[in-house]
Amino acid sequence: MRGNPEAHELVAPGTLSGVLSMLANEPGKWTPIAGGTELMVAHAAGRLSARCLVSLWGIRDMRFIRAEPDSIAVGAGSTFSDLRNHQAISAEFPLLAKAASWIGSVANQSRATLGGNLANGSPAADSSPALLAYDAQLELISARGTRRVPYAEFHTGYKHNVMAADELLYAVHLPRRFGQHRQYLRKVGTRRAMAISKVALAGCALVEQGTVREIRIGAASIAAYPTRLYRTEDSISGQVLAPETLRAARVSALSEVQPIDDIRSTAEYRRIVIANLLEEFLRSLTGAGGQQ
Amino acid sequence: MNPSWPSINLRVNGEHHSLNLPPMKRLLDVLREDLHLTGTKEGCGEGECGSCSVRMDGELVNSCMVPVLQAQDACVETVEGLACDAELHPLQKAFLEFGGAQCGICTPGMLMAASHLLAHNPTPNIAEIRDGLAGNLCRCTGFIRIFDSVIATIASNAKSQQERNAR
Amino acid sequence: MSTSAKTRIVGSSVPRKEGVDKLMGRARYVDDIERDGMWHGATVRSSIPRGIIRSIEFDPRIDWGEFAVVTAADVPGENHIQLIFADQPCLADGQVNHCEEAIALLAHPNKQKLREAVAAVRIDYEPLPAVFTIEESERQDVIVWGEDNIFKSFLLEKGNVDQAWTGAAHVIEGEYRTGAQEHLYIENNGMIAEYNSAHGVTVWGSLQCPYYVHKSLMAVFGLPEEKVRVIQTETGGAFGGKEDFPSVLGSHAALLAMKAGRPVKMIYDRMEDLAATPKRHPSRIRHRTAVDANGMLLAMDIEVATDGGAYSTLSSTVLSRATLHSPGPYVCPNVRVRSRAWATNTVPYGAFRGFGAPQAIFAIERHMDEIAAGIGMDPIELRRRNFLQDGTTTATEQVMREHVIMDKLLDRALTESNYYARKTQFAQENPASAIKRGIGIAAFFHGSGFTGSGERNLNSLAGVDVTSEGKVRVLVSSTEFGQGTNTILTQIASEAIGLDIGDVVMALPDTGIVPNSGPTVASRTSMVVGKLIQRAGTQLVSMLHDKAGLEESFTRAEFFAACERYRAKLGDVVSLCRYEPPPNIFWDDQKYRGEAYPAYAWSIHVAQVAVDTITYSTEVEDFWAVQEVGRVLNPVLAGGQIEGGVAQGIGYALYEKVVWQNGRMANNQMTNYIMPTAEDVPPIHVLFEEIPFMHGGFGAKGIGELPHDGPAPAILNAIKDATGVSFCSIPLMPEDILAKLVVASSIEVAATV
Ligand SMILES: Cc1cc2nc3c(=O)[nH]c(=O)nc-3n(C[C@H](O)[C@H](O)[C@H](O)COP(=O)(O)OP(=O)(O)OC[C@H]3O[C@@H](n4cnc5c(N)ncnc54)[C@H](O)[C@@H]3O)c2cc1C
Ligand code: FES
């Protein structure tokens, strides 16, 4: 334990409005802590710079999964266990349920929140590719009110996002319109469990008579933050799934991704594997059967 | 008594505690240092090894990842609470018989993870056992005899259930 | 009692002796122990790999009067750790030779203040050039140790290698590399020490070899034997990682205790343990082998190079074991092994399960598959033709007097794994699949006990006594750290004496109580120490028979009554035995020739792998370990040793990579040093053959290290079977597989659509 517990303040107002008014009164002073699976790691390593923390854990208003007619709303305080064990999520957004089951282990999933995963903004965050593929909308909240941003526009740089100092991530909205889409997700980690992604790719596509009508591809660990492969999507969208399309998509992906070398892997490996995953996804679209 | 610290109420293995603590102190350190429950171990302090696993309000958590304020009013179960008086818990019996513990340092966390698994899913298959224990690293056993121990517990639980039903 | 006689307790799966305490969370590991008035200790470490220490400055903003501060100048005795050569300073004095080398020690009652203080000690260095690899050290343009960077070299020669090349049908060469491996015991290193001028030093801690620590403490404090006491606490895994290093940490804690005038506890956290403590020696092994047209080995020319790190620690004995295992379990008339351990500026490498053998076995067993491919022979058949047999000689001219059954182990492994059927099936399925499956084997032996004259030099003493509470106590310095020492030795004692296991307890592993039965290393506990306990037990019974009227057959009550009579008449009831080498064991250190080990354990591993050509990752899908380890004393514990070793070996092969940056471990966190989890280990099928060894405890030979030797070569051989590509270096990461697969034409790679 390299951090000093006595050097940090932590308060738990217990309600969403209580937290929001604290953030409104002293913007920038308070750092939210939800499940703590990012911040407590930093704390133990003596790297937690935030001195004043406000707890989101146990706030009921942030931990919900609600089915609405056109979308499912997931509270930012929902844990990955909540997501993994939820019927509607497993049925309609299987990529998200699958991603949730891969995040650390049971003891991590019981604490790690969806909001924390997104707000933390790691390039390797495991919920991100699925949310990008599902065209998720984020709802931000502050004492001033709420606003929505497409998740694809949430991250703005390495560990930077569009949230203001007085805002919290409140909910993730998943449009319920992918029943007919083919879906794919693959995480390539350092081992089968308890692994940080070296690369991950999610895809969601509507194919009609061999032609790709709609496609979204989200990827992790290929840039400073999780992102969609827009140019690659463009190269596929409206095309027939012929070998040339696959080849063009590979070429596009290889030029679009900008991974780095780090202690977990190499840029070269990440580039080639992301292209391989893309190809695996596209090949699955040509065959029969649903999601991978 | 530090007046700027909150008073934390905890129920640990059925026993109630009220403590004045820095709110960012890790639950792990509270258990070990303040409550002298040293059965819960620290192997990494970064959520990776699971040797600090305990059950908190019915969930399996790594106690090194929990600031104690977030355990306010929680019910915590540790390895010390597993056995009923002198009678070993069925999992403890199976670990003893089937070689589920070697050096024993991962064992408290492993037992908590296994008991959590069985509480939610009394008859897990091998894939579910592996998933349920994946957050608990054991360097001695290669896990095989831990799986055997869990499988034996499932069988013995089923048997005692049958006996209870027969009565 | 003869070794093959029927036994009551030996051979049965008696539950682990200390098992209930561990399962209840009651077992006390060092960090669970508090002493009155205890302070905490921490270490100030070097931030550069090599350099002169110009000054050590203590930030004046800290009130240093509150702290105990120790530097090299405070060492009362000799500032060197006593292993084989005493070259490693206890605290750096004037110069550092690796990153994370200990320079100063601090103690304080408050852990937080201690952390701040460590950060407030500033070391000013004059950097010196450093070397980080075997190749850089071999160049000898920068000398970092001694006169030539060489810690130790050996030359093993049998026959005449140089004359064998010309007539050979084939000559096959290969180079094989292995990386550093971290033990990753789940309990980090830790020690508590107390000091007072009347009683001297007492140290409690997580350790394998109480008398090693004892020896260093005597030197560091300049104290006589009886003023140093070392007590092992429950130890949460070791694997060799707590063989040499506790001498360093024990000395540090004791120095702080002396300076502070109170007990001091030093517990490393994971980051410090990973960055600052020893790992397995990296190696580079070259083979050049002459083979005749029938696949018979004619000559083996082997060059072994290991990276020893900054100080010699145990590098010479690790090199010795690597040298002796490098020709594998094969007969060859002409063998030459030239081996060297090189100095570099990294944390000294140390003992790790297998102790040089896993490196050597990786090389020879990968090389055997390369030879087979080179001469167009089935790798199974090649091995079978060359196995050591009864009466043949090893590279050191040791005659195989004990029965060797490699053929039988091989047959059993092939049958159990359905080897040929699987191989055929994969060859058919692979072309149409992105997943390439393969199956591979490794055949190997592992010498039990100390190398060469080692056991004779150790001259171990062990025994039993009878306490006034009516328990037989096993008196050994052999320690329990998960492998089952407590259980095995109490089984042996109760069997030999004729009591129940419940009547026998282990004495506290405390140098103030137990004799020196040698270190708990080298797979020697069951065989060597076990035999001593067996003899001591038998001797106790005949002593009671002769002196206290114990009948030929007796009840428990009669036994303890006889003990009381003996005690009343003659005092303490103790039976100690000293090591006696088996007859015909001769070892010539000069010529490096003779009986390298009193006995060998033998094994075949079979691995089935799946290589995914989309992600280039390899999964071990199934694993068979067939072995002959002498008598199996406790099947559950023995099986657990094999499975644990195989899992560690799988990690060694495919997951565990130490990432170096300028001589420092860059991935010193569990999240980045990757060991196999419960989801990564395959089913492991463990099968024993038993040939009791007369000179081992109830017929036992060594078992603990053996299983770590085979997985890496078996897995890489299986990967070759799966992909057609030879990989000669471990850890083999997906990134490495990618690099070779995309250039290899033999496989259709998704990346080349
Ligand atoms: C052992 C281990 C394994 C892991 N494995 C994975 C893995 O496989 N994949 C993966 O993606 N991640 C993994 N993680 C990382 C981590 O668990 C996730 O990122 C998790 O979702 C973070 O959520 P949290 O609630 O615990 O975050 P916290 O630590 O509480 O917070 C993280 C950040 O988010 C901010 N924050 C939290 N909630 C909100 C909110 N509602 N609004 C605004 N800001 C907020 C905090 O201020 C902080 O900056 C792992 C972590 C550990 C310790
Ligand atoms: S100590 Fe908490 S997970 Fe390792």
Ligand code: FES
């Ligand atoms: S028993 Fe030693 S780590 Fe699991």
